[in-house]
Amino acid sequence: MAKEREDREEHMRKEAEAAREDIVEQVSRQQPDDEILYDLAELFKVFGDSTRIKILYSMFENELCVNDIANLLHLSQSSVSHQLRILKTSKLVKFRREGKSVYYSLDDEHVRAIISMGMEHVEE
Amino acid sequence: MAKEREDREEHMRKEAEAAREDIVEQVSRQQPDDEILYDLAELFKVFGDSTRIKILYSMFENELCVNDIANLLHLSQSSVSHQLRILKTSKLVKFRREGKSVYYSLDDEHVRAIISMGMEHVEE
DNA sequence: TATACATATGAACAAGTAAACATATGTAAG
DNA sequence: CTTACATATGTTTACTTGTTCATATGTATA
Numbered sequence: 298m299a300k301e302r303e304d305r306e307e308h309m310r311k312e313a314e315a316a317r318e319d320i321v322e323q324v325s326r327q328q329p330d331d332e333i334l335y336d337l338a339e340l341f342k343v344f345g346d347s348t349r350i351k352i353l354y355s356m357f358e359n360e361l362c363v364n365d366i367a368n369l370l371h372l373s374q375s376s377v378s379h380q381l382r383i384l385k386t387s388k389l390v391k392f393r394r395e396g397k398s399v400y401y402s403l404d405d406e407h408v409r410a411i412i413s414m415g416m417e418h419v420e421e
Numbered sequence: 422m423a424k425e426r427e428d429r430e431e432h433m434r435k436e437a438e439a440a441r442e443d444i445v446e447q448v449s450r451q452q453p454d455d456e457i458l459y460d461l462a463e464l465f466k467v468f469g470d471s472t473r474i475k476i477l478y479s480m481f482e483n484e485l486c487v488n489d490i491a492n493l494l495h496l497s498q499s500s501v502s503h504q505l506r507i508l509k510t511s512k513l514v515k516f517r518r519e520g521k522s523v524y525y526s527l528d529d530e531h532v533r534a535i536i537s538m539g540m541e542h543v544e545e
Numbered sequence: 546t547a548t549a550c551a552t553a554t555g556a557a558c559a560a561g562t563a564a565a566c567a568t569a570t571g572t573a574a575g
Numbered sequence: 576c577t578t579a580c581a582t583a584t585g586t587t588t589a590c591t592t593g594t595t596c597a598t599a600t601g602t603a604t605a
Contacts, residue, residue, distance in 0.1 A: 342469030347462040407542045418531040
């Protein structure tokens, strides 16, 4: 009888589907809140611009003032300043004032680590 | 005589300027090629979208097919597929076909590492 | 306080891009 | 080979965002 085989197949199909649903539900529970993932995306978005990456990389070892960066990367002072504001807001860089100049540097080791990880992936 | 003091100040100013220039030149030498930094920015740009980050995170532990992801994240099939194409092109995910479904998963440990690093920074 | 230099900010414009919708391709089974 | 289901892709649109230009703020010095 074909009926029996059909029943068996239907049974297996339903089990597989249930297993899928279990996994999907499990993933759903493990998934962080949307808010956190939104923040995470915002963080990477800041790294996701070649001008900002160049600026960040230029500060990998040394602190630099706005003018240094502008000269080094052949960018306008305005552009550098605008980008530094974004980097500042995202807590990727810190700064200190010395006379008329403002010196910027990477905020912490996380920033260096993230860049390094990305570099490894790119250099493959 | 004020002249002497002025000379001394000018001397110091020039020395400081020269030291700055040295540092800037040193940074310039250390800076990777623009092309590499461009690729690096492109990489982070892919992480820098909340939809793609959600998709990536959903695959943190398990492989998932397009439909699973769409249901899980309440996204249209089209949207998920478009984003997966971007993730595929950037070599952030791999996939295998099984019957009518296509199962996607993170391409390597770098991807996990980059996401984890970002998470640490966000969760501070 | 006036001047010069360094940096920051506001506004407008141009380029890039994610989502939606429609449609095409691929695959299994009758 | 036709139907149904899963995934992929092309196109348009609305929105986001980096740059430029002009201007403002901040700081040291005469």
